């Protein structure tokens with residue numbers, strides 16, 4: 442029993458409350474979507490909320506029980522948004538599936554989640570037809586389009602049309618209230634190592650995350666913003682933007698399947714986008730396109746870049762050449778995803794430009810709701826001196842407690858106990874400085890261990906990316922008979938550039954200790970990426986682990 446109970450209203454933190462709020466207080470604010478069908482669709486929060494209720498009614502009519510999983514294979518668009526709310530808001534679980542994964546992995550994930558209904562964009566019809574025999578839990582197939590775009594025939598038994606499903610419902614249905622700890626969404630980790638693991642978000646964790654996310658020390662999204670989430674809704678719910686934007690009544694612009702530089706720039710300009718969020722690889726395409734045509738941004742002011750380290754050279758280009766405020770952020774599927782953002786504190790105003798920049802290039806500091814620490818191999822806390830690197834642990838209101846299917850406090854729990862507190866091990870290696878700014882030095886598996894000393898692959902990649910001839914770079918560990926591992930740099934050059942390996946390696950002089958400079962450079966046409974746009978270093982290690990280094 443509490444010492445004395447507070448006497449305030451108790452309202453569960455529910456996902457539906459976000460959209461109800463938007464419909465009531467920002468009902469005429471637009472939600473614009475570039476659709477797979479090729480058109481640019483415009484709707485409003487009032488409409489989205491009404492259609493989300495129809496989604497909920499349709500799911501009930503299909504016999505999808507509360508708590509059951511509804512899978513989505515879809516781009517960022519208004520129908521996906523309606524599903525987010527219609528599924529979760531009615532007490533079912535919205536399972537966003539990453540279509541860029543291998544078909545086998547997708548089937549594995551759907552079976553693991555036991556999805557009962559599968560909703561998908563036209564793009565993914567062939568994929569779903571191929572997967573269907575392997576995913577017996579799915580009872581209903583919903584193609585997210587209108588009658589006019591339904592295929593003449595399909596191998597899927599009784600393929601349903603999304604627009605027809607909604608049209609059959611009258612929308613006279615009220616959002617139910619239930620415990621805020623009810624599961625709302627499910628997202629599997631990218632699985633760069635081993636099988637993907639399911640992270641089951643709750644209504645409470647999602648709403649608290651959105652509250653933190655809109656604050657000025659996080660994404661600072663407000664009602665005057667026009668927000669374009671480039672991050673896919675199938676990757677950690679587009680970093681929570683589809684929940685944060687309705688919370689503040691911000692206009693939403695969805696890019697659909699076209700994520701190339703030209704399409705994104707055109708949409709940002711025509712819809713007067715002010716804020717966007719995405720991984721560094723997206724910006725590579727945008728920057729190349731804009732530089733080629735000498736373009737600028739007329740309304741875009743701020744962007745959050747995360748999901749992988751934002752190369753300092755990219756940050757500088759976006760700030761100096763395009764006038765953007767770049768906010769470097771770190772997070773994971775397991776942290777919903779926001780963990781840290783690199784905003785400056787008041788006391789940093791007096792720093793010179795370069796010192797401020799160095800701070801902003803770190804992954805940043807936590808917002809309330811998340812805490813972090815670094816520990817050594819024996820789980821002992823390490824000093825916050827900005828130099829000592831250790832395993833990064835996190836805890837907080839929107840951090841995973843256990844993966845889907847794992848027993849509470851079971852032996853398969855990944856958690857670490859530090860001074861009686863339960864922490865989640867991120868698998869990242871980081872430093873924290875006295876002001877709480879965290880800097881990722883590597884993934885534990887990507888660190889290059891040369892003669893027992895660690896070399897950060899991210900540091901090497903950032904230096905390489907600053908070379909004018911380099912489009913993209915990866916640094917990996919290569920086997921060495923004496924040092925065990927030595928760094929190898931794998932480079933994609935900019936069109937027309939042909940630097941020599943020696944020239945690139947000389948570029949490291951004075952930027953890192955001599956023993957940290959890569960031993961060799963391999964030039965390739967393209968680097969492999971994970972389904973979420975990160976460098977797939979595992980594949981690179983498999984190919985180049987035994988690359989013959991000079992002098993060996």
Ligand code: AMP
Pocket residue numbers: 630631677746747748749750751769770771772773774775778804867868869881883884973
């Ligand atoms: P995911 O769950 O697929 O979003 O991957 C999370 C992982 O991405 C983290 O554990 C980091 O290794 C990496 N990551 C995310 N943001 C950053 C960042 N800003 N800098 C470096 N690595 C990052």
